[in-house]
Amino acid sequence: MLVDLRIILKFLSYIYGFFAVLRRLIYEKGLIKKKKLPVYTISVGNLSVGGTGKTPFTIYLSKLLKNKNKKVVVLSRGYKRKSKEKIIICDNDKTFSDCGDEPYLIFKNGINVVVSSDRYKAGLKAKNIFNPDIFILDDGFQHFQLHRDLNILMVDATKPFWKDNLLPYGRLREPASFYKYADIIIITKTQALQEKKLKDLEGYLKSLNKPYFFAKERFSHIVDKDGNIYDFSFFKDKKVIAFAGLGNNKQFFDIVKRYFNVEKFIEFPDHFDYKDYKFEKDKIYITTEKDLIKINQENIFAIKYEIFCDKEFEELINGIIN
Incomplete structure (x- = not known):
């Protein structure tokens, strides 16, 4: 008799969750010390896999800060980039293959971007080149190795984390309770919700006791x-x-x-x-x-x-x- 695939995935999600919690707590409890960049650092990330609007929000936030006369550099790992260089400064001689598609799109919007799997070293290099006032970590909520001064958590209103499950049974990278590590919550894609669902969503958000804002689309x-x-x-x-x-x-x-x-x-x-x-x-x-x-x-x-x-x-x- 074949075992129900959902039971297997659910079991695997418990194992995944154990290691996700362990990894987070190792850094939060100081068993492994976080590295700190010499510049104010903001993380933009999420609890789930898939699109929550991190890249367009990072572009918006970068431009907002630039309009406040702040020099901004985005630090990204460059997911699925083809280049082998350890640190890449995105410029007009690079392509999406060098930088990764999302970092390259951010750069194309007039924002300085440095790509590396080691964002601490990337930040130090960016400090010497651009002398920024602020770093933004693109997709940084699970990048525990680096201290951040402000954690922004992105949430897709049509697939909120509190109605999801851990990988591989669901889409969550970490337990839903780890929203507590966020300082600000940004809700995207609310336009797709009916009025009642939007009210229910806002009611739940109030219970989290975190500042939250509904992002608008244009x-x-x-x-x-x-x-x-x-x-x-x-x-x-x-x-x-x-x-x-x-x-x-x-x-x-x-x-x-x-x-x-x-x-x-x-x-x-x-x-x-x-x-x-x-x-x-x-x-x-x-x-x-x-x-x-x-x-x-x-x-x-x-x-x-x-x-x-x-x-x-x-x-x-x-x-x-x-």
């Missing part, structure tokens, strides 16, 4: 590979093919349906590099900026997607950094 325009801007009306009478390689492609496809006449959806794995994929030249394609930076073809466009928060969040950050 789809302002369309861009091509050269950064040229197009209004949505430019595509009004055109059929398009939508594709993406994200942690949650469905959410992107739901957005595309609002604005375009879509003849087909093509789904790729997260961080897909499109190296050997052939796009038809007589078709119009719509994708994300994260995907567009990997493709050099005239008939492919991306929706400019931005996350931002209200003035209360900006005032809180301003009070913290000054």
Whole structure:
């Protein structure tokens, strides 16, 4: 008789959870000392795998701080990058293959980015080159090796961590109770919720006794590979093919349906590099900026997607950094 796969996954999640808790506590209890960078350090991360909007939020937060006359450097591990260099300074001579697609997209938005699996050494090098006022750790909630002065936890409103399970049974990297290590909680993708679910969500958030803010989404325009801007009306009478390689492609496809006449959806794995994929030249394609930076073809466009928060969040950050 075959054992139910869910029972196996549930059992494995207990083992995974034991080691996740152990690893966290080793650093939190000081059994292994955290390294501290000589600059104020903010972590942006989450408890779950998959897309919660960390990259667009990191871009927003970096620009917010820059507008406050703060010099910002983002430190990223460069997930799935192809380069073997230990520390990479993202610049115009690099590509997404060198830096990783998300760090490269952050750099393309005018933000200094340094990539390394050792973010302490990357930070020291960045300090010498850029002399920043603030470091932002991209996807840093589980990067215990490095001290952070402010922990920002991102939560997908459609898949909140308190309704999820540990890997591999669910999507959680750490137990849901570890939200307690966050200083601020940012909720994304609330636009997809009905009013009752939004009220239930807010009720639960209040019980966590943490400052929380609902992020807002903005789809302002369309861009091509050269950064040229197009209004949505430019595509009004055109059929398009939508594709993406994200942690949650469905959410992107739901957005595309609002604005375009879509003849087909093509789904790729997260961080897909499109190296050997052939796009038809007589078709119009719509994708994300994260995907567009990997493709050099005239008939492919991306929706400019931005996350931002209200003035209360900006005032809180301003009070913290000054």
